[in-house]
Amino acid sequence: MTTSPPSLESLQQNDRDRVREHFSEDPDWLIEQRINAFFEYLHTPILARKRTPLNHRQFENLPLFTQQPPELGGSWLSAEMSDGLLVLAGSEVAVLRPPAGRTAERVIFTDLRTAAMTHFEVVKPYLARVARAANSKFDALNRAWWQNGVFLFIPRGVQIAEPFTVVHHQVASPGFFPRSLIVLEDDSEATVIDLYVSPSLKSGPRSLAAISVEAVVGANASLHYGSIEQLALNTDAFATRTADLETHARMDWNVGSFGSGLEVSQQTTYLNGTGSENNSLTVFFGSRSQHHDLEVTSVHQGAHTRSNIIGKGVMKGRSRSIFTGVTDIKQGARGSDARQKEQTLMLSDQARADAIPSLLIEENDVFAAHAASAGPVDANAIYYLTSRGVAPEEAEQLIVEGFLAPVIDAIALTEVRQRVWSAVREKVRE
Amino acid sequence: MAIEQPLVSDEYAYGFNDGDVSVLKFGQGLTRQTVEDISRIKQEPKWMLDFRLHALDIFWKKDMPGWGADLSALDFAKIIYYVKPSENQGRTWDEVPQTIKDTFERLGIPEAERKFLAGVSAQYESEVVYHSIHQDLIEKGIIFTDTDSALREYPDLVREYFGTIVPAEDNKFAALNSAVWSGGSFVYIPKNVTSPIPLQAYFRINSQNMGQFERTLIIADEGSFGHYVEGCTAPIYSSESLHSAVVEIIVKAGARMRYTTVQNWAPNVFNLVTKRAVAYRDATMEWVDGNIGSKATMKYPSVYLVEEGARGMVLSIAVAGKGQHQDTGAKMIHAAPHTTSTIVSKSISQLGGKTTYRGLVHFAKDAAGAKANVRCDTLIMDDLSTSDTVPSSEVGNASALMEHEATVTKVSEEQLFYLTSRGLSEEEATRLIVMGFIEPFTRELPMEFAVEMNRLIKFEMEGAIG
Amino acid sequence: MSKWLRIASKNQLQSGQPLLITVDGEDLALFRVGEEVFALDDLCSHAEASLSEGEQKGFCITCPQHGGQFDIRTGKAIHFPAISPVKRYPVRVEGDDILIER
Numbered sequence: 001m002t003t004s005p006p007s008l009e010s011l012q013q014n015d016r017d018r019v020r021e022h023f024s025e026d027p028d029w030l031i032e033q034r035i036n037a038f039f040e041y042l043h044t045p046i047l048a049r050k051r052t053p054l055n056h057r058q059f060e061n062l063p064l065f066t067q068q069p070p071e072l073g074g075s076w077l078s079a080e081m082s083d084g085l086l087v088l089a090g091s092e093v094a095v096l097r098p099p100a101g102r103t104a105e106r107v108i109f110t111d112l113r114t115a116a117m118t119h120f121e122v123v124k125p126y127l128a129r130v131a132r133a134a135n136s137k138f139d140a141l142n143r144a145w146w147q148n149g150v151f152l153f154i155p156r157g158v159q160i161a162e163p164f165t166v167v168h169h170q171v172a173s174p175g176f177f178p179r180s181l182i183v184l185e186d187d188s189e190a191t192v193i194d195l196y197v198s199p200s201l202k203s204g205p206r207s208l209a210a211i212s213v214e215a216v217v218g219a220n221a222s223l224h225y226g227s228i229e230q231l232a233l234n235t236d237a238f239a240t241r242t243a244d245l246e247t248h249a250r251m252d253w254n255v256g257s258f259g260s261g262l263e264v265s266q267q268t269t270y271l272n273g274t275g276s277e278n279n280s281l282t283v284f285f286g287s288r289s290q291h292h293d294l295e296v297t298s299v300h301q302g303a304h305t306r307s308n309i310i311g312k313g314v315m316k317g318r319s320r321s322i323f324t325g326v327t328d329i330k331q332g333a334r335g336s337d338a339r340q341k342e343q344t345l346m347l348s349d350q351a352r353a354d355a356i357p358s359l360l361i362e363e364n365d366v367f368a369a370h371a372a373s374a375g376p377v378d379a380n381a382i383y384y385l386t387s388r389g390v391a392p393e394e395a396e397q398l399i400v401e402g403f404l405a406p407v408i409d410a411i412a413l414t415e416v417r418q419r420v421w422s423a424v425r426e427k428v429r430e
Numbered sequence: 431m432a433i434e435q436p437l438v439s440d441e442y443a444y445g446f447n448d449g450d451v452s453v454l455k456f457g458q459g460l461t462r463q464t465v466e467d468i469s470r471i472k473q474e475p476k477w478m479l480d481f482r483l484h485a486l487d488i489f490w491k492k493d494m495p496g497w498g499a500d501l502s503a504l505d506f507a508k509i510i511y512y513v514k515p516s517e518n519q520g521r522t523w524d525e526v527p528q529t530i531k532d533t534f535e536r537l538g539i540p541e542a543e544r545k546f547l548a549g550v551s552a553q554y555e556s557e558v559v560y561h562s563i564h565q566d567l568i569e570k571g572i573i574f575t576d577t578d579s580a581l582r583e584y585p586d587l588v589r590e591y592f593g594t595i596v597p598a599e600d601n602k603f604a605a606l607n608s609a610v611w612s613g614g615s616f617v618y619i620p621k622n623v624t625s626p627i628p629l630q631a632y633f634r635i636n637s638q639n640m641g642q643f644e645r646t647l648i649i650a651d652e653g654s655f656g657h658y659v660e661g662c663t664a665p666i667y668s669s670e671s672l673h674s675a676v677v678e679i680i681v682k683a684g685a686r687m688r689y690t691t692v693q694n695w696a697p698n699v700f701n702l703v704t705k706r707a708v709a710y711r712d713a714t715m716e717w718v719d720g721n722i723g724s725k726a727t728m729k730y731p732s733v734y735l736v737e738e739g740a741r742g743m744v745l746s747i748a749v750a751g752k753g754q755h756q757d758t759g760a761k762m763i764h765a766a767p768h769t770t771s772t773i774v775s776k777s778i779s780q781l782g783g784k785t786t787y788r789g790l791v792h793f794a795k796d797a798a799g800a801k802a803n804v805r806c807d808t809l810i811m812d813d814l815s816t817s818d819t820v821p822s823s824e825v826g827n828a829s830a831l832m833e834h835e836a837t838v839t840k841v842s843e844e845q846l847f848y849l850t851s852r853g854l855s856e857e858e859a860t861r862l863i864v865m866g867f868i869e870p871f872t873r874e875l876p877m878e879f880a881v882e883m884n885r886l887i888k889f890e891m892e893g894a895i896g
Numbered sequence: 897m898s899k900w901l902r903i904a905s906k907n908q909l910q911s912g913q914p915l916l917i918t919v920d921g922e923d924l925a926l927f928r929v930g931e932e933v934f935a936l937d938d939l940c941s942h943a944e945a946s947l948s949e950g951e952q953k954g955f956c957i958t959c960p961q962h963g964g965q966f967d968i969r970t971g972k973a974i975h976f977p978a979i980s981p982v983k984r985y986p987v988r989v990e991g992d993d994i995l996i997e998r
Binding site: 331344346347348349350351352353354355356357358359360361362363364365366367368369370371372373374375376 | 813823826
């Protein structure tokens with residue numbers, strides 16, 4: 001039985017109207033892009049994930065937005081207003097402070113909706129790209145319904161040491177669609193942290209989040225990227241993160257996954273250019289009944305490319321995690337070096353952690369390796385601490401915090417970092 | 431020409447009335463009638479016929495696996511599912527392909543064996559050797575016979591265990607085997623008995639058992655010890671392209687069982703096997719598995735460690751040459767406290783071959799203090815070949831320990847340089863490196879196998895270098 | 897805090913024919929043998945498969961995916977490849993109503 005594939009024309013007129021109405025302030029070309037993406041969303045099936053049943057979630061029934069104005073609750077607006085800070089609440093820009101210093105003058109750091117109008121010649125081609133991820137349904141959803149996000153553009157040769165911090169605030173609304181687009185031209189360097197936070201972790205209506213992050217790193221450029229996800233527990237979150245690297249480009253990922261009841265994320269780094277390099281650290285902490293399904297992929301196209309994927313998880317309560325590391329070395333990526341390491345700390349017998357470190361190799365002139373381990377907190381380490389007067393529960397807490405620190409301490413903004421630590425410490429004590 | 435059956439024991443005889451069954455025809459394809467006829471010829475009890483028919487229904491309903499080797503060339507309608515012994519005329523020596531004859535030559539296989547392996551002759555001059563070994567076993571109470579005979583002679587014992595480890599629903603090929611199985615071995619080792627010699631399936635093989643749907647059932651009773659060895663390094667030539675076997679092994683408390691297989695399938699064969707063992711309290715199960723050749727192999731020997739102190743081991747090698755895909759691995763299921771497992775897998779892909787390691791270590795909630803160690807390494811010999819390593823672990827207990835390591839590399843240039851600068855040719859140096867790579871495996875083989883393995887590797891490498 | 901929830905009516909459930917019921921987004925499998933009713937998690941403990949789609953023989957349910965079997969009275973695994981138990985919910989039958997405790 002064959003039916004002809006649906007066409008963009010067949011998209012219901014009232015669906016198009018919904019998009020136009022909701023994003024009436026956007027330029028026409030952007031509205032058309034959103035409509036195309038919405039079509040993609042409607043006609044892409046949900047990717048069946050072997051260890052994460054998604055059938056009964058009934059996403060289509062969730063209304064996407066409410067008309068209420070966003071309430072921020074003030075907790076993420078700090079008196080410490082540093083430079084290079086953007087705070088977003090839904091589509092509203094709450095705070096925007098540009099970076100300081102002379103070298104930063106040519107840098108573009110603004111919210112994405114504004115950038116689509118003021119810098120459309122740079123932004124437009126990226127927004128038009130089709131979803132490449134296997135999880136393309138939710139990536140397409142974000143491309144259709146993104147409310148706002150960040151656009152960062154670092155011109156050729158400019159290197160900024162101070163980090164850019166973006167706070168994406170999940171306001172009380174059924175849909176949360178933040179989008180980040182980061183473009184580094186040749187020989188540049190920057191540090192960016194995306195924070196996804198919620199007014200309250202434990203309560204709130206059921207919400208669907210589709211997060212998208214795209215980075216383009218030019219020749220010899222370096223992007224140090226961090227992300228912390230602390231969305232409410234009633235959130236089903238789908239995150240798609242991609243980076244395209246040119247010759248001798250470098251991408252560092254530091255991703256912390258602590259919130260949401262369900263998270264399905266895919267992070268893919270395309271090592272297109274010769275000598276490009278990817279270091280990825282993902283830290284996740286499952287508690288209560290959280291379910292994290294995280295996939296991190298390095299695609300080696302260019303010769304002499306390097307990747308190092310590290311996954312570190314802490315599991316307690318009845319939580320469940322799946323960490324899939326994929327090293328995909330294509331033919332022609334000669335002289336490549338790819339490693340993976342995955343460690344899981346198990347704190348509860350009711351929790352479950354699955355790890356699938358895969359190596360898919362089509363080129364023989366490479367070195368690829370992976371290592372994975374799982375187990376309880378090291379008894380020797382506990383002994384070391386208790387024999388120095390630390391109480392046993394505190395000892396365990398210290399070890400777990402030490403495990404998570406590499407990702408959280410990468411947040412340069414003190415007050416933000418402290419907020420994340422206090423939320424995580426609460427989780428450790430649960 | 432009637433085929434004699436020199437390898438079988440005196441008790442085993444075709445008891446059916448030739449007149450009745452001679453009219454039964456087995457052509458290509460599989461129908462309910464085929465299954466009923468197979469059961470009738472073997473004069474099976476009703477429960478086995480019901481078992482087969484139930485399995486046939488499941489086979490029809492089940493989908494092909496959505497992962498693994500490419501099985502699209504497999505045409506179920508073209509396969510002959512049963513060959514009547516009286517019709518198994520064998521082929522003439524002239525009909526055997528030259529490549530196979532060449533391989534026998536190089537591997538130094540004695541002439542009588544060559545004809546036997548090529549399906550030309552069912553005579554095997556080791557008959558005398560076989561009979562005297564058989565006496566030793568009988569004295570100890572060890573049962574070692576083919577599964578068809580076992581069903582006739584030890585029906586209660588077979589019924590107690592048959593299908594309990596691998597149910598027909600397990601996968602499509604287990605269902606197929608459950609419906610049309612024929613041949614295979616049945617082993618029972620009584621309590622506290624140690625088998626004096628390895629149980630060589632070699633002696634069990636007759637032209638019927640060389641067939642495609644062997645069903646093997648091994649029971650090692652409490653405190654016993656046995657070593658079962660099957661296969662040979664000579665290429666197994668088969669006109670039938672599907673080999674789908676099921677092996678079920680039960681290792682009771684304190685017992686130890688090792689199952690060694692080295693098989694070198696001809697390049698037209700789909701080798702799809704379900705091998706599963708269950709180990710009870712303080713029992714040990716070891717799979718030593720060598721997979722060479724075949725068009726596609728899918729095989730994941732597994733051990734279910736269901737009581738405290740049970741131990742499992744899989745030591746495997748896979749060599750994939752031109753046009754071949756070895757999709758192999760291991761599964762260790764820890765369902766009890768203080769169980770331990772080890773998986774060592776070595777794969778080599780060359781001349782465009784592909785190897786895939788697919789493994790699973792599962793710690794159930796009850797697996798307190800369990801330990802698993804996995805080591806899988808792959809050598810990709812040239813730039814035509816590929817390899818995938820897809821291990822998975824599922825940790826459901828907080829005190830279980832799992833460690834896993836894998837590497838994928840080509841032959842080390844430093845090592846090559848070191849050896850060639852000491853006077854070895856590149857070919858010899860490469861071969862030495864490969865031998866070192868698979869040494870953890872070859873050191874566990876019975877001597878005669880190890881010798882043949884070395885010769886086989888030498889032979890395989892010749893195609894790969896230069 | 898557990899409570900009793902009415903989830904189905906007795907005449908929806910035939911003896912020997914499992915029934916899938918979704919409660920609060922979670923799937924349960926209901927079984928009946930004569931006048932007795934049992935409830936288990938529908939998700940097989942061995943793989944992502946639905947027990948209510950399997951074959952029930954007396955107090956035994958066979959998962960259609962790989963043939964693992966469970967005792968519907970206890971949720972215990974009774975045949976390989978299933979090894980871990982499936983969660984069982986206490987059941988009360990009041991008149992025509994089937995209630996479970998969650």
